[in-house]
Amino acid sequence: MKIMATHNIKGGVGKTSAAVSLAYLAACDGYRTLLWDLDPQGAASFCFRIKPKVRGGVKSLKRDPFSLEQAVKATDFEGLDLIPADFSLRNFDRIFTRTKNPTRHLARLLTPLRQEYDLLFIDCAPSISLMAENIFHAADALLVPLIPSTFSVRTYHQMLDYFHKNPPKKLQLLPFFSMYDKRRQLQRDLVASMSDEVREMLNTSIPYAKNVELMGVERAPVNQFAPTSRSAVAYRNLWREVKVRALDDYTL
Amino acid sequence: MIYAVSDKLSRKRLKELLSDGMDVRVEVTDDTKRYYLDTFDWRLLRSGMVLEVEVRGGLCLLTWRELGSGELLLSRTVRTLPKSADDFSNVGQQPRLKQVLGRRRLLAHASLRGSTHRFLLLNDDEKTLMRVELRRDKVISSDSSAYTQMQDGVYFFPYRGYDKIFSHRLRRIAKGAKLSPPTEDPLISALAALDITPGEYSGRPTFSLDPARPSIDALAEILGRLLQIIRCNVKGAREDSDPEYLHDFLVAVRRVRCLMSRFESVFPEERVKLLQRDFSWVEQEATRIRDLDIYISRFEDFRAGVDEEYREALNSLYSFLQGEKQKKLWQMRVALESSRYLRLIESMDHLLQGCKDADTLPPTASIAIDRAACNGIWNSYRVLVETARGLPATPRSERIYELHQISKHLGYQMDLFRSLFPSKRMERQIRAHDRLQRRLNRFRDIDLQYRRLQSYITRMTKAQAVREISMEAVKQLIADRKREQRKARSRAVIQIEHFTRKKMRKRFKSMFKQPPKGGAV
Structure with a gap:
């Protein structure tokens, strides 16, 4: 199983939309896909109409690693399952901090699911915390949505600094621009300069579009309810790029 | 889960039973097209899958x-x-499917038309908790001229994480609508309606032979089965609906030839000679296409052997090979529809029927089969050892071809007569032989590819204007094949040495030189 997480220290940058859309597109491509909503806000679970509730909460995961298997719910889409969010996830750091190897719990929890799925997408909460460190340890690729703004770019550099100090074993960084408004000169300039500067930057940018916001109203991935829209096309291109970069040498 | 529907169950009633106070969305598809896929030899069905x-x-x-x-x-x-x-390729169950299907193609064995009512049980968030389908299908005959109505069926599809509600609704509906599991799978019913009996075919038949049985009897049984395989596959081979038809056809032809040449003294001499000649002709016709099939099916591996910028340029070679295959296929079709081929099969039938008439048979026909098999296997092994004697480190291709041919005959006999020998010891010998045969096959394939590529390149340039980049790509491929050929040659030589070493010779001698106890005449 290949693990990909959408992460950014900054909130409201399009992590959930990217995770939901990419997971949906992966399932459409025939990959057995699982999406884990690790954000206590539970937006990804809401998008798939699944109640953000895990029986026993995060404590049960500490007690019994196999309980994660029981938390899996099928979505309405073939080949796509989801582990819903739970409000108790906000206590993740507190519960796991005083344990042995505190940054490796997530990877251990995923062991029973490794044979069952080809791909796991993790929708992360915006922070650098113990949970984020767990994700960095478990994931193979980190998808980082960036709004083309100075603040957002600054947080990306903060993240890079963090990785310089704490280099992860196998993590591949895949940043891309999200909520990109082409009409703004400042954003255009920033996208151009960042694309030159950051070698790993993906070529696809997700536009700032109504349809992405509508995902919360329609409660479905944009590629499902508006497959020909600009944003759906952008997510499709993004998925293609991610496949080439992160799954190319990966035999399922 | 599948249930048969009683006549009284209406759609309204089914919806009521499913809903039990929750929302149910109904989707109707009036013209559903459904197909059952399987390989020509029913590999999925035989593994208990649909x-x-x-x-x-x-x-x-x-x-x-x-x-x-x-x-x-x-x-x-x-x-x-x-x-x-x-x-x-993207589906996680691929390894399991690949294990069952091998390289065989999936063919649509039965097509159904009908209507489907899809009932989706929804919760407050309009999330689907389970799906129920009511199917009314008819089986369409292969020429679409007739149809047979199938019994209505209810299909239940669970959604992960909603098991409780699924089992509750399943119980409720099964009880309320008096559903019962169908007496047979809908696939079996569909095939029965089409007069198809699946699951009888095997490309590698096994025989359980009585050691004391006269060899003519046992050989007639084996040849009869092989003839059946030839008959089963000839249509598919002609139509090229799956390359495996041709594979099985060819293997059966080769086995027939092997038995006839190894045991010619058991059959009437004159008739066998004629049959041998004609089977050799059929084998030649089929082998040419089989070699191209191997080429085409492994083309992506060949592509990987050249530099990345030249890979696309190999497309012209690929199209050339496809064209070649079509030409050879046409020739083979003519051959397999000719009166010569029909006469051959008929003569074979006559020969097998004549095996019952003891007066026309040579005296050697009554030798016990275990003794005949021992002689056949031992002689083949001996010839192999003799031919391999003094083999240089890099022998000429022709010498390995010769060994390949002898080894194939040895393998066929060991496989067909395996039931006559102690199973554990025989399995060990067969495994050892398989290793050798794999190496020899690989060498033969690569060597042929290498040689033919050189002739293809000449013919391609004669037939059409070939871009320079394509020529360069083919040249690279030739160089790659040459490298692989060298590797395959040395590996084959190592395996030949291993298979003909003293220890192995002793084993063969002890098993096959003397007939096993009790079986000799």
């Missing part, structure tokens, strides 16, 4: 389930009908 495809709005909904119980193994939406296990 692969069903429903074509819906330009997409194909693939359902892979267990035969009888209907338990779901996989459900996926795909864009095109899968043709082989390779088309499941």
